[in-house]
Amino acid sequence: MHPLNKRAKQALKDPVLMRTLPEATRRAVDKQRDRWRELPDVDALRDRAQEIKHHTVRHLDHYLTTFEAAAKANGVHVHWASTHEEAIGIIRAVLDRNDVRVVAKVKSMATEEMALRERLEATGREVWETDLGEFIVQISGRPPSHITAPAIHEDVASISRLFHEKLGTPQTDDPERLARFARDHLRDRFHQADCGISGANFLVAETGRVVLVENEANIRLATTLPRVHVVVAGIEKVVPRTSDIPVFLKLLARSATGQKLTAYTHELRGPRRKDETEGPDEMHVVLLDAGRTRILADEAARDTLDCIRCGACQNVCPVYQAVGGHAYGGVYGGPIGAILRPQLEPDRDTRRLPYASTLCGACESACPVKIPIPDILLHLRSRAVASASDERLPRPGWIAEKATVQAWYRSAMSPRVWRVGGKLARLFGPARPGRGSFHRLPPPLSGWTKHREFPRPAPETFHAMWDGRKKKKSAAHPIGRDEDGT
Amino acid sequence: MADDSRQVRLFATCLADQFDPEAAMAAADVLEAAGCTVAFDAEQTCCGQPAFNLGHRDEARQVALRHIRLYDGTTGPIIVPSGSCGSMMKVYWPTLFAAGSDERAAAERVAKRVEEWSRFLVRDLGWLPERDAEAPERRVAYHPACHGLRVLGLDGEAERLLAATGHRLVPLPRADNCCGFGGGFSVEMPEMSGKILEDKLDCVEGATASGAGTVAALDIGCLMHMRGGHERRTGTTEGHGGCPAYRHVAVLVRDALRARGERSDVAPGPRESAAGEP
Numbered sequence: 179m180h181p182l183n184k185r186a187k188q189a190l191k192d193p194v195l196m197r198t199l200p201e202a203t204r205r206a207v208d209k210q211r212d213r214w215r216e217l218p219d220v221d222a223l224r225d226r227a228q229e230i231k232h233h234t235v236r237h238l239d240h241y242l243t244t245f246e247a248a249a250k251a252n253g254v255h256v257h258w259a260s261t262h263e264e265a266i267g268i269i270r271a272v273l274d275r276n277d278v279r280v281v282a283k284v285k286s287m288a289t290e291e292m293a294l295r296e297r298l299e300a301t302g303r304e305v306w307e308t309d310l311g312e313f314i315v316q317i318s319g320r321p322p323s324h325i326t327a328p329a330i331h332e333d334v335a336s337i338s339r340l341f342h343e344k345l346g347t348p349q350t351d352d353p354e355r356l357a358r359f360a361r362d363h364l365r366d367r368f369h370q371a372d373c374g375i376s377g378a379n380f381l382v383a384e385t386g387r388v389v390l391v392e393n394e395a396n397i398r399l400a401t402t403l404p405r406v407h408v409v410v411a412g413i414e415k416v417v418p419r420t421s422d423i424p425v426f427l428k429l430l431a432r433s434a435t436g437q438k439l440t441a442y443t444h445e446l447r448g449p450r451r452k453d454e455t456e457g458p459d460e461m462h463v464v465l466l467d468a469g470r471t472r473i474l475a476d477e478a479a480r481d482t483l484d485c486i487r488c489g490a491c492q493n494v495c496p497v498y499q500a501v502g503g504h505a506y507g508g509v510y511g512g513p514i515g516a517i518l519r520p521q522l523e524p525d526r527d528t529r530r531l532p533y534a535s536t537l538c539g540a541c542e543s544a545c546p547v548k549i550p551i552p553d554i555l556l557h558l559r560s561r562a563v564a565s566a567s568d569e570r571l572p573r574p575g576w577i578a579e580k581a582t583v584q585a586w587y588r589s590a591m592s593p594r595v596w597r598v599g600g601k602l603a604r605l606f607g608p609a610r611p612g613r614g615s616f617h618r619l620p621p622p623l624s625g626w627t628k629h630r631e632f633p634r635p636a637p638e639t640f641h642a643m644w645d646g647r648k649k650k651k652s653a654a655h656p657i658g659r660d661e662d663g664t
Numbered sequence: 665m666a667d668d669s670r671q672v673r674l675f676a677t678c679l680a681d682q683f684d685p686e687a688a689m690a691a692a693d694v695l696e697a698a699g700c701t702v703a704f705d706a707e708q709t710c711c712g713q714p715a716f717n718l719g720h721r722d723e724a725r726q727v728a729l730r731h732i733r734l735y736d737g738t739t740g741p742i743i744v745p746s747g748s749c750g751s752m753m754k755v756y757w758p759t760l761f762a763a764g765s766d767e768r769a770a771a772e773r774v775a776k777r778v779e780e781w782s783r784f785l786v787r788d789l790g791w792l793p794e795r796d797a798e799a800p801e802r803r804v805a806y807h808p809a810c811h812g813l814r815v816l817g818l819d820g821e822a823e824r825l826l827a828a829t830g831h832r833l834v835p836l837p838r839a840d841n842c843c844g845f846g847g848g849f850s851v852e853m854p855e856m857s858g859k860i861l862e863d864k865l866d867c868v869e870g871a872t873a874s875g876a877g878t879v880a881a882l883d884i885g886c887l888m889h890m891r892g893g894h895e896r897r898t899g900t901t902e903g904h905g906g907c908p909a910y911r912h913v914a915v916l917v918r919d920a921l922r923a924r925g926e927r928s929d930v931a932p933g934p935r936e937s938a939a940g941e942p
C-alpha cells in the first residue's frame with residue numbers, strides 16, 4: 179500500500195479528527211462564501227490580485243532587488259538563502275552573534291518547511307510557538323495539519339487533556355479558559371525571549387517593509403519585545419507597491435478565517451530608531467528560495483507561486499475534508515500541498531500527491547488568486563508519468579497502470595479492437611435482471627470494489643443499439659409528441 | 665446560429681457505450697424531440713480523458729487526435745451527454761497540442777463545436793418542453809457533477825429540463841460537493857474516495873428522506889460511482905430498500921416525454937393548459 183493510502187487509512191481511524199474535521203471545514207467554507215458575497219465584485223478583485231501576482235512573479239528578480247535596496251536603506255539586514263540549510267545557517271549565525279537563548283516564534287509556513295523550531299531546539303535553545311494553534315501543535319508533538327488552523331485535528335477535550343498532561347492545568351471544556359492557560363504560559367517566554375522569528379505575508383518592494391497579519395497579538399509582541407527580529411520569507415512574498423496591499427488584505431482574511439480583516443495588520447519598517455520607544459535593535463530578512471526558482475522556470479506550474487497561504491483550498495477540498503492534512507505527509511496538505519510539495523521537494527513520495535485529488539475544481543473556485551490548481555495537478559501527473567517511465571525500479575502499481583493504459587490505448591485507437599473488447603467484457607456476463615453486480619474484482623479494480631459494487635456491462639453497447647435503431651427508424655418516432663421533428 | 669445547428673453528431677462517451685447505452689440513446693431521443701437530426705459516428709471510442717487524468721498525455725493526445733480528425737471532416741454541433749467528457753473535448757483537447765501547430769488549429773475548430781447535451785438544448789437551441797402540469801409528481805434530487813459545474817460552468821440547464829418535464833426537484837444537501845469518483849482516483853485512492861462517497865450518500869439520504877426516489881446527474885461515471893456505493897451500503901439494487909435509482913437526466917426527460925405522449929395519445933387534452941412556461 180502506498181504511504182499516502184496508508185496515512186489516509188490511519189486518518190479515517192482517528193475519532194477526534196473524524197469529529198472535528200467535517201464541522202470545522204464546512205464552517206470555514208460557509209464563512210468564506212458569506213464574506214466574499216459582501217464584496218461588491220469579488221471576481222474583479224480576485225482578478226486584480228491574480229494580475230498583481232502574475233506581474234510580480236514574472237519580474238521577481240527586479241522586485242526582490244528593489245526590496246533588498248529599500249530594506250537595507252531602512253537598516254534591515256537582508257540575506258539570500260538558496261536552500262533550507264543555508265537559511266538555517268544564516269539564522270543560527272544571527273542567534274549566535276546575539277547570544278540568543280530563548281526564541282519567541284510566530285507561525286510561518288516558510289519556517290515550517292525547514293522545521294526551524296526543531297532545528298534550533300537541537301542547538302540547545304528554547305523556542306516557543308506563540309500562536310495558540312501552533313503552541314498546541316508544539317506541545318502535542320504532532321505536526322500541524324492546516325495552513326491557517328494548524329491544530330484543526332484537535333478538539334477542546336483533546337486540547338484540555340494535552341494541557342493537563344504537559345502544563346499541569348486543570349481539565350476544562352471552556353475554550354476561553356484553555357486559551358488563557360496558553361497565554362499565561364507564554365507571557366513569561368515573551369519577556370525572556372532575545373529574538374523573535376516570524377514569516378511574512380507580504381514584502382513591499384517600493385518601501386522595503388514587511389506586512390504581517392494576525393488576530394492574537396503575539397506577532398506584535400514577538401516582533402517588538404525581543405532585541406532581534408528575524409523574518410523568514412519565501413521569495414514569492416514580494417509585491418511591488420504599498421497600494422497593492424489592500425487588494426490582498428480584502429481577500430486574505432475573508433478567505434482564511436472568514437473575517438473582513440484580521441484584528442491586527444502590521445507594517446514593519448526596520449529596527450527601532452533613536453527617537454522610537456518600541457522595536458528590536460536588529461532586524462533581519464532571510465529571502466528563501468528552496469525550490470521556488472525551479473517552480474518559476476516551469477511555465478505550466480508557475481502560478482503555484484501566486485499562493486498567499488490562506489488555506490481556503492484545503493477547507494473546500496473533498497479529499498482534505500475526508501482525511502485531513504496529516505494524510506498528505508508533509509507541511510502543506512490539501513490541494514496547495516498536492517501542487518507545491520512535488521515541486522519544492524521532488525521525490526518518489528511527493529510525486530504521488532497530485533493523484534490525491536478528484537479534480538473536482540472546488541479549490542480553484544475558492545482560491546482568492548484563482549490558481550488553476552486542477553490544471554497544475556494534471557501537469558504534475560504527466561511529469562510523474564515521465565519520471566516513472568525513466569525509473570529503473572518503478573513504484574509498485576506502475577507496471578499495472580502502464581499495462582492498463584496501453585490496453586485502453588490500443589482499443590481506443592481502433593474501432594475494431596474496441597468492438598472486440600466490448601464483446602470480451604460481455605463474456606463475464608452482461609447485466610440482466612436478477613444478476614447482481616460484481617462484489618469483488620481483482621486489481622486494479624479491487625480499489626473500486628472495496629467500497630462500491632462494480633456494474634456489469636450493459637447487454638448491448640451503444641454502438642450495437644444504434645445499429646438496431648437505424649434499422650427500426652422507418653417505423654414510429656421514438657417520442658410520441660414530436661411535432662416539428664425530422 | 666448556423667443553419668445546420670440542428671444537424672448534430674452525438675458523442676456517446678465510452679462509459680455510456682459500455683455500461684449505460686440507454687443514457688446516450690435517451691440523449692439522442694430528446695435531441696430529436698427538440699427538432700434535431702442526430703448522427704452517430706461509429707468510429708468513435710473514447711475522448712481520452714482516462715489517460716489524460718492519469719498523466720499519460722502521449723496516449724491521450726493520440727486518441728484525441730484520432731477523434732479530432734474524425735470530426736474535423738464533418739460539420740454541425742458535437743453533442744456530449746457528459747459534463748466530464750464534454751470538458752475534456754471542449755477545454756482540454758486543444759491544450760494537448762503545441763500552440764501554432766495544425767493539430768492545435770484542428771482541435772480548436774472541433775472544440776468550438778463541442779457542447780454538453782443539456783446546455784446545447786436549453787441555451788443554444790432555447791428549447792424546453794412545455795411544462796407538464798398533468799404529470800404525476802416525481803421527486804428527484806439533482807447532483808451537479810463537478811466538471812460540468814466548474815469547467816463548463818453549467819448553470820441550471822439540467823434542472824430546468826427536469827422541472828419542465830414534471831419532476832419536482834428535492835434539494836440535495838451540499839449538492840456541489842464531489843461524489844469522490846475522479847476516474848482512476850476511485851481505484852487508486854480507495855480510502856479517500858470511499859470516505860467522500862460516504863458523505864455524498866449521507867446527503868443523498870437527506871434527499872430521499874424528503875421523498876426523492878431518484879438521483880439525477882449528467883455523468884455516467886458519477887452515477888455509477890454513487891449507485892455502486894449505495895447498493896453496497898444498502899445491500900440491495902437501486903430502486904429497492906432505501907437505495908434510490910440513479911439516472912442520467914436524459915433518461916428521465918425522455919421517459920417523461922414518452923409518458924406524456926402516451927397520455928395525450930389516449931386522451932388528447934387541450935395543449936394550452938400546460939403552455940406558457942418560460
Ligand code: SF4
Pocket residue numbers: 325484485486487488489490491492514541544545546547548549
Ligand atoms: S492555493 Fe489559493 S486557496 Fe490555496 S492556500 Fe494558496 S491562495 Fe489560498
